Each structure stands twice: as structure tokens, then as C-alpha cells.
Amino acid sequence: MIDIHSHVLPFLDDGPDSYEHFKELARQAVSSGVTHLVATPHHNRRYENPKDKIIKHISHCNQYLKMKNINLTIYPGQEYRIHREILNPQKENEILTINQGNYLLLELPPHEVPDYTNEVIYELLLKSITPIIVHPERNKELQNNPSMIYEFVQEGALIQLTAGSVIGKFGGNVKKLASRLIDHQLVHVLASDAHNIHTRGFCLDEAYKEISKSFGHQCTTYFQKNAKNILENKEFQIESPRHIKKRFFKFF
Ligand SMILES: [Fe+2]
Structure with missing residues (x-):
């Protein structure tokens, strides 16, 4: 199983603060069925983790996993926390796309949506970077105005839900919104966003089970295929936003 969003690397952000905790988290990933894990440390908020720093750290961590016989890559x-200057030439070389391909995890602030969000999506796309908006179901403004998520998709962004949201770990309202977004085909991929083994662990397997139960196995296959395509930097088919719009506004 592929997981495209996690805070598994030690010492870089609010993920593990020791190699011991990194090892425990990596073991939890493996026991939940994850084989390929994208480490996505926070950048440009409380933490500064530019491209070069992360790449260097990953190579050490993969060596460590081999040494400990943990079967995880x-x-x-x-x-990347959104800001207006994301493509300023001085900041541009700090960007690290998934597996150095064309997809970038883009984080909004937790309570609002900056008025330049669509502009940033457009600018990134012009540079052949497809932004993946992470966990919109947990953003307060989007919870009150979920139609904005449709606008992001129409603009060309992809949407990633957190696995924990699907199984109710962030409360009933977040679970309900996650479910409606899937129902309206505004979700492209699921990920754990794992931070630690206790409160924010790996539960992608449980979320996929829930999705298969509520939306059918094909829906799970669609998300898993997209995760693979993102990791391998391939394109995938997205349902026409025009088709989504009609159904979406009917419900919101
Ligand atoms: Fe995250």
C-alpha cells in the first residue's frame, strides 16, 4: 500500500523526536500494510524544511530502516504551507514535490482560506506542478463553505483526505464532510498524515475498509491507483468538473 503524506522523519517537524520513535512509527506503517511511504515534513510555517534538507535526511532514514530490517521504503x-510568494525565484528551489515529480502537497491554514489560494494553484500549474490540497475537510472555512473545494478542483488542484477523517477520528462533522466530498467525487487520494503512533498513527487500511463498505470497492481501487500514479508521477483521469458541479451544488 502506498501512502503519500506522513510526518515520519525524526527531528524535522512535529513528527518523531528520536530515532526510536521513528522506528516505532515505521513499524506501525508496515503492520498497517504500508510498503511505500512518502515523508512530507512541514515547510514554511513553524518549520523550515527546504528540499535539500529533506532529501539528505531521507537517505539516512532509509539506511537506518535497512539496518533494523524494517521493510519500508x-x-x-x-x-508546503501556502503563501503568496511560493514561486518567488528565491523560494522556488525550496519546493520538494512528491518523489521529485510534478505533484506537491499544499497546506492551507487550519481556520481560513487565503484570498490568493486560486492564484497560487494557477501559478503552480503554469510551472507544471499539480497542487494536492491536503485535508480540506479539517479547514474551518471550508467546513462552512465546502463549495470552495469544488472551485479548487475546477482550477486544476487535486484533493487529498486524511484517512482518520474518514473513520471519525476528527469528529462526526469532519467524517460527514469527508463522506460528502467522496460522494460528490471531489476527492482524488487518501493518505494517513501520520505523526506518531498514539494519537495520529497509520489507519489507511481502516479508512479503505470503510470506503469500500460505504462507496464500493471500486472507490478504494480508484484512490489506491491515484496514489500509485502520484508516486510514479503519472497522469490520471479526473472526472469532468462540469459533471461534478451539477451534483455538488445540489447538496451544498
Ligand atoms: Fe501533514
Whole structure:
């Protein structure tokens, strides 16, 4: 199983603070069925984790996993907190796309949606970077106005839900919104966003079970295929936003 969003690397952000905790988290990933894991440390908020720093760290961590006989491969990535100057030439070389391909995890602030969000999506796409908006179901403004998520998709962004949201770990309202977004085909991929083994662990397997139960096995296959395509930097088919729009506004 492929997981494209995690905070598994030690010492870089609010993930593990020791190699011991990194090892425990990596073991939890393996026991939940993850084989390919993208490490996506936060960048440009409380933490500064530019491209070069992450790549160097990943190579050490993969060596460590081999030494400990943990059957998990970690790939480079980054969770980039949105800002207006993201493509400023001085900041541009800090960006680390998933496995150095064309997809970037883009994080919004937890409570609002900056008024330049669509502009940033457009600018990234012009540079052949497809932004993946992470966990919109946990953003307060989007919870109150979920139609904005449709606008992001129409603009060309992809949407990633957190696995924990699907199984109710962030409360009933978040679970309900996650479910509606899937129902309206506004979700492209699922990921764990794992931080630690206790409160924010790996539960992608449980989330996929829930999705198969509620939406059918084909829906799980679609998300898993997209995760693979993102990691391998391939394109995939997205349902026409025009088709989504009609159904979406009917419900929101
Ligand atoms: Fe994250």
C-alpha cells in the first residue's frame, strides 16, 4: 500500500523526536500494510524544511530502516504551507514535490482560506506542478463553505483526505464532510498524515475498509491507483468538473 503524506522523519517537524520513535512509527506503517511511504515534513510555517534538507535526511532514514530490517521504503516529499510568494525565484528551489515529480502537497491554514489560494494553484500549474490540497475537510472555512473545494478542483488542484477523517477520528462533522466530498467525487487520494503512533498513527487500511463498505470497492481501487500514479508521477483521469458541479451544488 502506498501512502503519500506522513510526518515520519525524526527531528524535522512535529513528527518523531528520536530515532526510536521513528522506528516505532515505521513499524506501525508496515503492520498497517504500508510498503511505500512518502515523508512530507512541514515547510514554511513553524518549520523550515527546504528540499535539500529533506532529501539528505531521507537517505539516512532509509539506511537506518535497512539496518533494523524494517521493510519500508521512504520517498521524498514536503507539505508546503501556502503563501503568496511560493514561486518567488528565491523560494522556488525550496519546493520538494512528491518523489521529485510534478505533484506537491499544499497546506492551507487550519481556520481560513487565503484570498490568493486560486492564484497560487494557477501559478503552480503554469510551472507544471499539480497542487494536492491536503485535508480540506479539517479547514474551518471550508467546513462552512465546502463549495470552495469544488472551485479548487475546477482550477486544476487535486484533493487529498486524511484517512482518520474518514473513520471519525476528527469528529462526526469532519467524517460527514469527508463522506460528502467522496460522494460528490471531489476527492482524488487518501493518505494517513501520520505523526506518531498514539494519537495520529497509520489507519489507511481502516479508512479503505470503510470506503469500500460505504462507496464500493471500486472507490478504494480508484484512490489506491491515484496514489500509485502520484508516486510514479503519472497522469490520471479526473472526472469532468462540469459533471461534478451539477451534483455538488445540489447538496451544498
Ligand atoms: Fe501533514
